[in-house]
Amino acid sequence: MxxxxxxxxxxxxxxxxxxxxxxxxxxxxxxxxxxxxxxxxxxxxxxxPDGDHTTIVTWLMRQCMQHRPELDLYAEQGLRVEAYRRGRARPDATLVPEAHFAGDGEWADTEGVLMTVEVTSFDADADRRDRKEKPSAYAAAGIPVYLLIDREVGTLIVHSSTDAEAGRYQDIHIVKFGDRLHLPTPVDVEFGTEKLRDFVR
Incomplete structure (x- = not known):
């Protein structure tokens, strides 16, 4: 290995x-x-993932359950991404309708996915993978919202308004840890992020 x-x-x-x-x-x-x-x-x-990484995903799961109890936040469900579904990604979390992935195998289609989430890790290729390749892959797959929780700089970056043909998101909104976060349609929730300050180095 x-x-x-x-x-x-x-x-x-x-x-x-x-x-x-x-x-x-x-x-x-x-x-x-x-x-x-x-x-x-x-x-x-x-x-x-390290303990803080897992804690952040759990914190986000709790926020989603409080605001949208009819949705599920799956951890590390494999997805077929990019144009023509020629890529394979394992988002840190994927927000979908309840029981959406029931019966699927290791790699599920992105139809019906509302949001993917990545939490940055402290490794050499985090910049390329989470900040460049993943937004392009998720946009090309037609995923409406991509949330990047960037522990290195203490920000949440919300990508939305998918241009699948171009493989990019048209709207990018940056929120500092501690400020309120609005996740646009189809997620359509808003909550505070003060707790995230406890999980940065």
């Missing part, structure tokens, strides 16, 4: 089907300490 992890951020000639077999092997071989993604024709390693 170590050699694979070191090479994982390089462009890979592996096919999508080959990637899925590799991802399945990696999940079993690493006891779920790493999971693989395939975005922009590149294999990426998603390492096990």
């Amino acid at each position: 170590t050699v694979m992890a070191e090479r994982a951020t390089q462009r890979s000639p592996v096919s999508l089907e080959g990637f899925e077999r590799l991802a399945d092997f990696a999940a079993k071989d690493s006891d779920n300490t790493v999971k693989l993604e395939f975005i922009g024709g590149r294999i990426g390693v998603k390492r096990a």
